[in-house]
Amino acid sequence: MIGKLKGVIDEIGEDHVVLDVHGVGYVAFCSARTLSRLGSAGEAAVLFIETYVREDQFRLFGFLTALEREWFRLLQSVQGVGSKVALAVLSTLTPGELANAIALQDRTAVSRAPGVGPKVAVRIITELRNKAPAFAGEAAASIGLKQELGEGVASAPVADAVSALTNLGYSRDQAANAVAAALKNGGEGADSAKLIRLGLKELSR
Structure with missing residues (x-):
């Protein structure tokens, strides 16, 4: 079982990279995000590997983390x-x-x-x-806060603050991150108005 490869990039294809490890070229299939962050041919690279062994195939999948x-x-x-x-x-x-x-x-x-x-x-x-x-x-x-929002059990001030920020054009994820930071600064007992104000401050940074 191969768990990690460290070598030099030989070539990068549309969905894979060939990594030269001491003269042996390993083909690892990767996500587009991983391929875009690998570098260029001739550069050193390290990949975490998931090995698939089937009756009719042997495949390596590579990841940066x-x-x-x-x-x-x-x-x-x-x-x-x-x-x-x-x-x-x-x-x-x-x-x-x-x-x-x-x-x-x-x-x-x-x-x-x-x-x-x-x-x-x-x-x-x-x-x-x-x-x-x-x-x-x-x-x-x-x-944790995002799970509460997703399950509809977040407190009213938190839910209202996230809703208000999304109505201003921010994504739900951005709004939730801002409100999570606002809770740290404003305290768990902060009302929705305070959370919105602090959240906007976070988003403007």
Whole structure:
């Protein structure tokens, strides 16, 4: 089982990279996001690897971070999601953005990925809702509040503040991040007006 490769980029294709490791070229299939951040031929690179062994194929999938690899595994635990769709999702959303979308039950964000229709998006959100917080990465600080918003159990001031900020044109994710920061500064007992004011201050930075 190959878990990690460190070598020199030999070539980058539309959906894969060939990584030269001591004279052996390993083909690793990657998300578009990973390929765009790898660098150019001749440069050094490190990939976290997921190895697939089937009767008729042996495939390597490469990721820049262990967290992205974990999401690749998680996504494929959902019915109807294979490696191709999982890579499409990770090409569209970062691990943090994906965790946020699942927490907020944002079907539109998840279904932006090619090959992910409304039904598959709902399954991803439903089946991974309880697992997402553990793999939120940079989104971990506000994931709890976003889950409360997604499940409709957030406090009235929080829900009202997020609603007000989204009505001003911010995305639900941006609004939730701003209100989460506002709660830290204004305290848990802050009313919606204070949360909106502090949230706007956060968004203007």
